[in-house]
Amino acid sequence: MSTGPDVGRLRNIxxxxxxxxxAAGAFTVVMSLTVVRIGWLFAIGAFVVGISAMIAAATIPLRHRNVLAAVLVFAIANWMVAIAAAAVATFAWPLMMLTALLPSIVAASFVTADRLWxxxxxxxxxxxxxxxxxVLQDVTGLSDEVPEWLQTGILIVTTPGFGAVLVFVALQHHFSLTRALDEERAVRRDLAAQTDELIRSRQRVVAATDRERRRIERDLHDGAQSRLVGVNLQxxxxxALVRNDPDAxxxxxxxxRQEVHRAHGELRDLAHGLYPAVLxxxxxVPAVEAAADRSPTPVRLDLRPVGRCSAEHEAAVYFCLLEALHNANKYSGASTIELRLRRGGExxxxxxxxxxxxxxxxxxxxGxxxxxxxxxxxxxxxxxSGVLEVDAAPGAGTTIRGAVPVGPAR
Structure with a gap:
């Protein structure tokens, strides 16, 4: 099998x-009928005309993109012409040698390395x-019957055409190589862009981690830590009052006791925001339900069973849902929020x-x-390896979609 451009180039060749x-066979037939009237020359010309039909038939497998079969038919036909013509018309042996080598030259661009031999x-x-x-110079002696001028004429007619075919094959190889190089350059550009984006993404992740660390430190300092300091003073x-004023x-x-309960609640909420035990x-599904229960804006849930997957995939989906829910509560001014979760991609x-x-x-x-x-x-x-899609317009609400490849459910 092969791609479209490869099939087209091989068909042209x-x-x-x-x-x-x-053209070579027809010229030989015409000469044998009109000028020299040599029977075997007519036979070899007719044979070459028949072989031309066989060469053309090599395009049939290309309809099914079967490049190997097409090259095989092409090769066998050229080998048959080379052997038959060289055995009878030995004056054409240099041209027939190139004809014999042509299939390997063509196969080099269209056949896999393990089949090239x-x-x-x-x-x-x-x-x-x-x-x-x-080199044996016509052991049969048949070529002696062909006038020297006709031998020269046959070579003059066929050699430029064969040279043109070789140039055409070289150009096709050049176009193939150029296309492959262009594709490689495009792939390298894409890889460079992905590498740059990966570097920027890592920098953003590091910055976000630092911000989150400072936020947790601030929340602990302003919340539970301050309450525990107050508890210590109380x-x-x-x-001091136990002995003198038990009631006080x-x-x-x-x-x-109230302050300890408040500190416990703040620590629980903070820990839940870091990584909820229910997840x-x-x-x-239970983790998302719990997050929806804490939403100040009413949430309509459409949660399909998704099974269990790896911890990093579950965390990515959960915290993206949590952040999107938080943004909707904080910025959208929505009256309702819909939250959907399901398996996709079969x-x-x-x-x-x-x-x-x-x-x-x-x-x-x-910005x-x-x-x-x-x-x-x-x-x-x-x-x-997940993707995010944002669909929003002024006055038309916001939709945050995400998909993460996780493999089969467990």
Whole structure:
């Protein structure tokens, strides 16, 4: 099998060779009938005309893109012409030697390396046979019947045409090589662009990690840590009141208990934002349901069973959903949010959508800072070979879609 451009180039070569063989055979037939009237010369000319039809028939396998069969038919036909013509008309042996080598030259561009020897070895031995026939100088003596001027005329008619075919083959090889080089350059440009994007993505991931670390530090300092410092002071106060004023100490301990509960709640919420236990224990669907329950905006859920996949894939989908839900609550002004989760790609991907009916926005108009959240989502999905799509317009709400390849469900 081969691609379209390769099939077209091979067809052009076959047609050119068939036209040359037909012209050479027809010229020989005409000369044998009108000028010299030599029977065997007519036979060899008719044989070459028949072989030209065989060469043309090599285009038939190309209809099914069977390049190997086409080259085989092309090669056998040329070898037959080379051997037959060299055995009878030995004056043409230099031209027939090139004819014998032509199949290996063509096969080099259209046949895989493990099949190339099918053409190189026979071409070598056929060319040796042609040279041997030429060196023996017509053991049959048939060529002596052909006038020297006709021998020269046959060579003059056929040699330029054969040279043109060789030039045509060389040009076809050049076009093939040029196309391959262009494709390689395009691939290298794509790889360079992907490498640059990967570098930028890693830089964004490092920056986002630093920001998240500072946010966690700030939340701990301003929240649970401050409450625990206050608890420590309240416990010191309660300890001083225990002996002298038990009732006041009891009230103080009740306040301490409330602060401990608040600190516990803040730590639980912070830990849930880092990596919820429900995601680890039960998977995506329960984790997403829990996240929807905490949403201040009503959420309509359409959650299909997705099974379990690797921790990094589940985390990528969950935190992208969580971030999209957070953005919808914070910026969209939506009255409702729809959240969908399902298997796609014949079960090989996990797909999600977060749709709100809020104010929407123009994705093309947001600046680098404003679009950092969407960039973070794309980077998170890109890290697991996923893709992100944003569909938004002013006044028409926003839809965030994502898909992550995860393999079969477990």
């Amino acid at each position: 076959i047609v050119a060779d068939a036209v040359l063989a037909f 099918w053409f190189v070895i026979p071409s070598f031995f056929v060319s040796l046979a042609v040279v041997a026939a030429g 416990l010191a106060t309660a300890r 100490a009891d009230e103080q301990l009740a306040l301490v 680890t224990q039960h998977g995506l 079960g090989s991907t996990v797909e999600f959508e977060v749709v709100d009916d809020g104010v929407g926005f123009d994705p093309a108009s947001i 680098p800072g404003a679009g950092q959240g969407l960039t973070n989502l794309a980077d998170r999905l890109g890290a697991v």
